[in-house]
Amino acid sequence: METAIKTKIWLSSPHMGDMEQVYVKEAFDTNWVAPLGPNVNQFEMAIKEYIQNDVYVAALSSGTGAIHLALELLGVSRDDEVLCQSFTFSASANPILYLGAKPVFVDSERDTWNISPQLLEKAIINRMALGKKPKAIVAVHLYGMPYKIVEIRKISEKYNIPIVEDSAEALGSTYSGIKCSSFGDIGILSFNGNKIITTSGGGALVSRKEEIKNKAVFLATQARDDAPHYEHSHVGYNYRMSNVLAGIGRGQMEVLDERVTARRANFEFYRTNLAELKEIEFLMEPTGYFCNRWLTCILTPSFEAREKIRLALLQEDIESRPLWKPMHLQPVFNKYPSFTDGTSEDLFDRGLCLPSGSNLRKEDLERIVALILKTVL
Numbered sequence: 001m002e003t004a005i006k007t008k009i010w011l012s013s014p015h016m017g018d019m020e021q022v023y024v025k026e027a028f029d030t031n032w033v034a035p036l037g038p039n040v041n042q043f044e045m046a047i048k049e050y051i052q053n054d055v056y057v058a059a060l061s062s063g064t065g066a067i068h069l070a071l072e073l074l075g076v077s078r079d080d081e082v083l084c085q086s087f088t089f090s091a092s093a094n095p096i097l098y099l100g101a102k103p104v105f106v107d108s109e110r111d112t113w114n115i116s117p118q119l120l121e122k123a124i125i126n127r128m129a130l131g132k133k134p135k136a137i138v139a140v141h142l143y144g145m146p147y148k149i150v151e152i153r154k155i156s157e158k159y160n161i162p163i164v165e166d167s168a169e170a171l172g173s174t175y176s177g178i179k180c181s182s183f184g185d186i187g188i189l190s191f192n193g194n195k196i197i198t199t200s201g202g203g204a205l206v207s208r209k210e211e212i213k214n215k216a217v218f219l220a221t222q223a224r225d226d227a228p229h230y231e232h233s234h235v236g237y238n239y240r241m242s243n244v245l246a247g248i249g250r251g252q253m254e255v256l257d258e259r260v261t262a263r264r265a266n267f268e269f270y271r272t273n274l275a276e277l278k279e280i281e282f283l284m285e286p287t288g289y290f291c292n293r294w295l296t297c298i299l300t301p302s303f304e305a306r307e308k309i310r311l312a313l314l315q316e317d318i319e320s321r322p323l324w325k326p327m328h329l330q331p332v333f334n335k336y337p338s339f340t341d342g343t344s345e346d347l348f349d350r351g352l353c354l355p356s357g358s359n360l361r362k363e364d365l366e367r368i369v370a371l372i373l374k375t376v377l
């Protein structure tokens with residue numbers, strides 16, 4: 001009998017195409033190794049063309065930096081309050097603290113696992129009654145599933161509070177055929193190592209206003225005023241993307257749609273092949289929603305059932321991960337106000353992200369499914 005060599009299966013690993021090295025080499029050949037240069041411009045153009053909807057794009061060193069700049073550009077400063085989806089990665093909330101502002105966490109709803117319109121409005125009314133109108137809303141398309149775009153926008157307009165649209169996990173996702181990152185007052189993208197495409201590290205700020213893009217670039221390049229010497233009237237940051245990494249990004253943009261297709265195929269494979277396990281649930285797309293399926297997530301009946309599957313996979317060198325631990329439960333954030341109804345706590349308890357890379361092989365997926373079936377049945 002043939003013994004298969006069982007290699008480690010990662011949750012989500014980088015997946016390069018054919019052109020990344022060509023563009024990186026171009027940077028070397030032309031000595032555009034120093035920050036900025038043609039790859040940055042081309043990468044921004046490629047994102048702009050992909051997102052459509054008349055957006056302007058600033059390529060930055062990380063998604064976290066993009067959120068930091070977005071909040072600052074929306075006027076968030078010391079002692080302000082910022083509403084933030086609790087069910088997310090910590091990078092959605094950390095920049096609120098960089099600015100000396102305070103997060104107010106809002107729980108998720110069941111249809112998309114993202115910020116609940118009801119709890120968001122409740123939080124706004126509560127904070128306003130206390131005499132503090134929140135300065136911004138950080139809404140997240142978690143695991144690539146768009147949040148309730150229309151409902152959240154309505155609340156944002158009713159109370160005149162702008163939205164930072166955290167699309168770090170949602171490049172390629174759409175709502176009503178429109179690409180994520182173009183719905184918020186400012187959108188942000190991430191090209192970190194395990195995202196749907198990567199520049200090894202990087203991010204972008206997206207806005208429909210050219211002025212916002214220009215201000216973001218200004219702040220991201222040490223806030224140099226227009227003068228022959230170095231003149232500064234603002235505190236600046238070093239947040240711009242390097243021209244070498246933008247070369248990787250150019251190549252990745254050319255294969256983005258293929259990556260989305262591959263990740264969606266992973267989701268369909270899991271859903272079809274685990275269908276006999278009635279106790280395992282998947283998050284389906286509501287009408288009008290298109291999810292890039294960055295990570296395929298399952299909901300098990302209990303914490304114990306979740307752990308049983310996770311540990312069985314780990315035993316076989318297969319990486320899986322519990323869903324994000326809500327921010328209102330995190331030691332660093334639990335002293336801040338939160339408006340919750342148990343939804344994200346329940347998802348965190350019972351949910352598991354399965355290996356979802358666009359470079360998974362059919363035999364990897366078959367191995368994972370077989371192991372889950374064996375563990376649960």
Ligand SMILES: *Cc1c(COP(=O)(O)O)cnc(C)c1O
Binds near residue numbers: 088
């Ligand atoms: C990855 C991620 C970020 C941060 O992006 P980086 O590029 O890693 O700084 C922000 N928000 C969410 C939801 C993320 O998943």
